[in-house]
Amino acid sequence: MSGPATTPDADPGTRVRDLDEEALLAAFVPLLPVGDATLVPPGDDAAVVAAPDGRFVVTTDVLVEDRHFRRRWSTGRDVGRRAAVQNLADVAAMGARPTAVVVALAVPSDLPVAWVVGLAQGLADVCAPLGVGVVGGDLSGGDAVVVSVAAHGDLEGRPPVRRSGARPGDxxxxxxxxxxxxxxxxxxxxxxxxxxxxxxxxxxxxxxxxxxxxxxxxxxxxxxxxxxxxxxxxxxxxxxxxxxxxxxxxxxxxxxxxxxxxxxxxxxxxxxxxxxxxxxxxxxxxxxxxxxxxxxxxxxxxxxxxxxxxxxxxxxxxxxxxxxxxxxxxxxxxxxxxxAGSPPHVTGTGWDHFARGVPAAGPSSGGAGQPRR
Ligand SMILES: Nc1ncnc2c1ncn2[C@@H]1O[C@H](COP(=O)(O)OP(=O)(O)O)[C@@H](O)[C@H]1O
Ligand SMILES: Cc1ncc(C[n+]2csc(CCOP(=O)(O)OP(=O)(O)O)c2C)c(N)n1
Ligand SMILES: [Mg+2]
Missing domain, CATH: 3.90.650.10 (PurM-like C-terminal domain)
Known part of the structure; x- marks a missing residue:
């Protein structure tokens, strides 16, 4: 790594605002796995990824601070893992083999650089063992941490498995x-x-x-x-x-x-x-x-x-x-x-980002984590 007077490794107190964009990228991009299908890795305007099947599966999910994670609960590494799992699960659910992800990041200027480095490590924890490349992304300032991932996958010659194919008797x-x-x-x-x-x-x-x-x-x-x-x-x-x-x-x-x-x-x-x-x-x-x-x-x-x-x-x-x-x-x-043959008897029907009036989780509540708004 070159450039910054204080390197993030040397000083855990280094904040995002202490670095310029190049130095911040230099702190974590080398940690990202290249991936088996990556033809052009991060560094150009876009990456190039092989699509052996000739089609590719693509999906995106966003994680928003205080909606999907809290910084007092989760390390950057936790959030990186969660972001990768959430997106790769959508690729897997189509019956595909995940190949590559890109990661767009908005971060407050006082966020420790170590948090961003941890995020990259968390992405690598999940992606590297699967041969999935983290092939690019984007950086922006923001009032809260937002991690937006797009994931790609290969169908290996099979038809996609959609939500619509279930038949009585299955x-x-x-x-x-x-x-x-x-x-x-x-x-x-x-x-x-x-x-x-x-x-x-x-x-x-x-x-x-x-x-x-x-x-x-x-x-x-x-x-x-x-x-x-x-x-x-x-x-x-x-x-x-x-x-x-x-x-x-x-x-x-x-x-x-x-x-x-x-x-x-x-x-x-x-x-x-x-x-x-x-x-x-x-x-x-x-x-x-x-x-x-x-x-x-x-x-x-x-x-x-x-x-x-x-x-x-x-x-x-x-x-x-x-x-x-x-x-x-x-x-x-x-x-x-x-x-078991009857309408379910539980409080709540699952997560909805925009639902109102659902019981909050915790002691004396029947819900499963939905906040009251
Ligand atoms: N902002 C959006 N623009 C276009 N399509 C969207 C948008 N948000 C969600 N979708 C689509 O709606 C469908 C359901 O989304 P979602 O509930 O987020 O799926 P999942 O739980 O698999 O992430 C998906 O096919 C998704 O691509
Ligand atoms: C701070 C916090 N409060 C509540 C939750 C619970 N929660 C947030 S989003 C969600 C559902 C899944 O997220 P969503 O964005 O709907 O993912 P998708 O269905 O698009 O994959 C749940 C259970 C959480 N993860 N973190
Ligand atoms: Mg989604």
Whole structure:
């Protein structure tokens, strides 16, 4: 690295405003993984990435400070990991192999340079092992940290797996975590509000594991392509909660999704979360059914197909004709999704950035993290 009188490595107090743009880029761009498909890496006006299939999958998601993360909870590295996972999960959900991401960043001038360097490390933590390149981005000043990622993927000759292909009789399967991120968020929110709860209820350090699941979600990013190879008929990643996202799949496919009861579909996860939910006074099934941001994959497969690891059957696709009058009269997402054959009985329907009046998470609340506005 050349240029700055104070290098970020030498002085952890260095702020973004202490560097010029070139020096800031020089502090973190060398940490970014090149990626297997990268033909022209960062440094030019745009990168060039191979698209062996001749088509490419592209998606973007933005993370906004105090909406998706708080700096008092998350390090830069946590946010980098989360930004990568959230975007690569969308690529995986199309049945594609992720190839490259670009990252646009708005940062306040008093942000420590070390936070930005951490962000690059977090992106690298997730992307490098998958051969995914971080091939470029953009920098701007801003009043809050905003991290906008666009991710690309290769379909390797397969058709994309869309939300619309589920057919009655298909098995509904899930891969990855469920409810943990919501539990971690509820714990952080409760601790912020002065709650000093029984980490004891679930064993020492147990809370840490759940908080980590919120701060650094781990998604089954290779399972999307595996599902496609196995013949998945529809798929999406669960970012806004199982009910809400299953509802999107069901609506796109013109079917009903009938999920097994959480105690059956997510028995181990539920047993893990139940004591923590009880300590916080929340409904554990609300975490499982409406908690978002675990970025598991929800897919449908023709019955009889051997489910690829780590998918587990969690329900059945049924024809719309099976909808009871009760279900048809349900909410936007609820109408399409049953739990053990009946309309779900949990508070909240999953995350919506613009919804109002949904209960807040934490002690004595049934919701899964939706703020009251
Ligand atoms: N600002 C936007 N402009 C165009 N399309 C958008 C915009 N925001 C979201 N979409 C599209 O709407 C669909 C649903 O978005 P979203 O709920 O964010 O999906 P996901 O949960 O997979 O990130 C996606 O196909 C997305 O590309
Ligand atoms: C400070 C904070 N409050 C609340 C949440 C919970 N939360 C924020 S966005 C979201 C849903 C997923 O994000 P979204 O932007 O909808 O992602 P997408 O569905 O587009 O992938 C959840 C559960 C959080 N992550 N951080
Ligand atoms: Mg999105």
């Amino acid at each position: 098995v509904v399967a899930h891969a990855g975590r469920c409810g943990r991120s919501a539990a971690g968020l509820a714990l952080l929110t409760a601790h912020d509000a002065g709650w000093s709860g029984p980490g004891s209820a679930a064993g020492p350090g147990a809370d840490d594991e759940l908080v980590a699941a919120f701060l650094r979600p781990e998604a089954p990013l290779g399972a999307g392509a595996a599902a496609a190879r196995a013949g998945a008929t529809a798929m999406l990643d669960v970012s806004d909660g199982l009910l809400r996202d299953a509802g999107r799949l069901a609506r796109a496919s013109g079917v009903l999704v009938d999920l097994d009861a959480p105690a059956v579909a997510f028995a181990a996860e539920r047993a893990r979360l139940a004591p923590v939910a009880a300590a916080l006074g929340v409904d554990v099934d609300a975490w499982l059914l409406t908690g978002g941001e675990d970025h598991g994959l929800l897919a449908t497969f023709p019955s009889g197909v051997a489910l690829p690891e780590p998918f587990r059957a969690v329900g059945r696709v049924r024809p719309m004709a099976d909808a009871s009058a009760d279900a048809s009269a349900g909410t936007a997402t609820g109408a399409r999704v049953l739990v």
